[in-house]
Amino acid sequence: MKYYAPKGLSDILPEEIPYWHAVEGEVRSAMSSYNYREIRTPMMEKTEVFARGVGEDTDVVSKEMYTFDDKGGRSMTLRPENTASVVRAYLEHKFFGKEELSKWYYVGPMFRYEAPQKGRSRQFHQYGAEAIGSDDPALDAELITLAIDILTSLGLEDVGLKLNSIGCPADREDYIEELVSYLEPKQEGLCADCQERLTTNPLRILDCKNETCQEIVKDGPVMTDHLCEDCQVHFDEVKSYLGELEVDYVIEPKLVRGLDYYTKTVFEVFSEDLGAQDALVGGGRYDGLVELFGGEPTPAVGFAGGIERLVLLLEELERVSHSGEGLDLYVATIDEESKKVAVKIQRELRKVGLITEVDYLGKSLQGQLGYADRYDAKYTAILGPRELEDDELTLRNMESGDQIKVSLDNYVEDIGKRITD
Numbered sequence: 053m054k055y056y057a058p059k060g061l062s063d064i065l066p067e068e069i070p071y072w073h074a075v076e077g078e079v080r081s082a083m084s085s086y087n088y089r090e091i092r093t094p095m096m097e098k099t100e101v102f103a104r105g106v107g108e109d110t111d112v113v114s115k116e117m118y119t120f121d122d123k124g125g126r127s128m129t130l131r132p133e134n135t136a137s138v139v140r141a142y143l144e145h146k147f148f149g150k151e152e153l154s155k156w157y158y159v160g161p162m163f164r165y166e167a168p169q170k171g172r173s174r175q176f177h178q179y180g181a182e183a184i185g186s187d188d189p190a191l192d193a194e195l196i197t198l199a200i201d202i203l204t205s206l207g208l209e210d211v212g213l214k215l216n217s218i219g220c221p222a223d224r225e226d227y228i229e230e231l232v233s234y235l236e237p238k239q240e241g242l243c244a245d246c247q248e249r250l251t252t253n254p255l256r257i258l259d260c261k262n263e264t265c266q267e268i269v270k271d272g273p274v275m276t277d278h279l280c281e282d283c284q285v286h287f288d289e290v291k292s293y294l295g296e297l298e299v300d301y302v303i304e305p306k307l308v309r310g311l312d313y314y315t316k317t318v319f320e321v322f323s324e325d326l327g328a329q330d331a332l333v334g335g336g337r338y339d340g341l342v343e344l345f346g347g348e349p350t351p352a353v354g355f356a357g358g359i360e361r362l363v364l365l366l367e368e369l370e371r372v373s374h375s376g377e378g379l380d381l382y383v384a385t386i387d388e389e390s391k392k393v394a395v396k397i398q399r400e401l402r403k404v405g406l407i408t409e410v411d412y413l414g415k416s417l418q419g420q421l422g423y424a425d426r427y428d429a430k431y432t433a434i435l436g437p438r439e440l441e442d443d444e445l446t447l448r449n450m451e452s453g454d455q456i457k458v459s460l461d462n463y464v465e466d467i468g469k470r471i472t473d
């Protein structure tokens with residue numbers, strides 16, 4: 053074997069596709085009942101969209117982006133996430149003048165140069181929702197319930213919610229000052245990355261995965277002690293709406309999320325079944341991002357969920373039904389003449405929605421019946437010189453082995469009825 057997929061990029065094989073369809077189907081149906089419309093942005097953007105949107109000092113931008121110069125010498129980046137692109141599109145197409153509240157969703161691949169491991173790859177897929185144009189805490193609660201409802205409708209039972217508020221930029225400045233004075237005397241104990249973060253982006257230390265760093269920040273100051281009145285009221289309202297909606301949550305004071313654009317509400321939805329700390333969905337409010345991109349100050353809130361992680365979980369829990377995947381009908385033939393009729397028959401039956409197959413491998417009749425069995429065909433139609441002469445086909449029920457004759461004059465209706473019954 054000479055060629056392999058690049059490290060961290062995987063093929064999604066046909067046998068995994070039912071899980072992907074289940075997830076994508078549930079995402080689309082939930083998004084549509086929550087009144088979110090789909091947007092599809094390009095897979096790559098000019099690098100500055102992410103550098104500016106996500107933040108230069110975040111891991112995503114400083115370490116994980118696939119960035120290259122195109123043939124015109126422009127720096128391009130494969131999207132590591134989609135919120136920055138959505139906001140770029142919102143402004144580019146002047147949606148602020150077209151609708152008061154833009155509620156959009158997306159599904160698609162993202163790219164991050166990370167160390168691949170279970171549930172973490174370099175090309176992965178996210179579904180996400182963004183609501184741009186309102187600072188109503190009820191909208192934060194709507195996005196949280198949307199994220200949860202998608203997971204529960206897929207059959208996940210133990211879905212939990214971690215919630216925090218990281219306030220507005222002014223609150224954060226205040227908090228960061230206190231955090232830095234707490235950490236400075238302990239900096240020797242921090243990992244090399246965090247020692248650097250102490251000057252570049254101290255908040256990031258809170259979500260460092262290194263255990264000693266986590267141990268050090270554990271007893272440090274918490275963001276929620278630094279919220280201004282406006283942010284405190286917003287946070288209280290979000291919690292109160294969640295209460296109304298009967299959504300349980302745990303307040304996680306160290307939850308800050310890895311992207312710079314968040315303000316006020318941040319949250320993660322996780323599954324107890326997933327074990328580790330890895331979240332299925334992450335999101336929050338980003339009231340400053342539209343303005344950062346040159347628009348009017350416009351509040352917004354959104355989330356993104358990882359499909360690979362969800363599929364892994366659904367596979368482990370065997371929550372997706374594979375029924376209805378086999379063939380409805382295999383059309384077995386005995387000679388050239390009957391094969392010519394068979395391809396016509398199969399085309400007519402496919403037009404009415406049946407899943408059919410004929411032999412493309414030159415198999416004997418016995419071999420064809422074996423093939424039909426292997427692919428779970430409900431029925432096999434057998435066509436040979438005798439059938440053609442009598443203007444009929446032999447229809448075999450693969451489960452019972454019963455065989456009947458069906459006239460070639462009205463086989464579509466006849467077979468269709470038997471299969472859908």
Ligand code: AMP
Pocket residue numbers: 133164166171172173174175176177178310330331332333334335356357358359360361
């Ligand atoms: P983020 O955009 O970092 O907030 O991540 C949101 C969600 O996307 C996470 O909770 C994961 O489910 C998923 N995700 C993020 N990065 C990866 C990755 N490298 N591989 C697989 N899933 C990922």
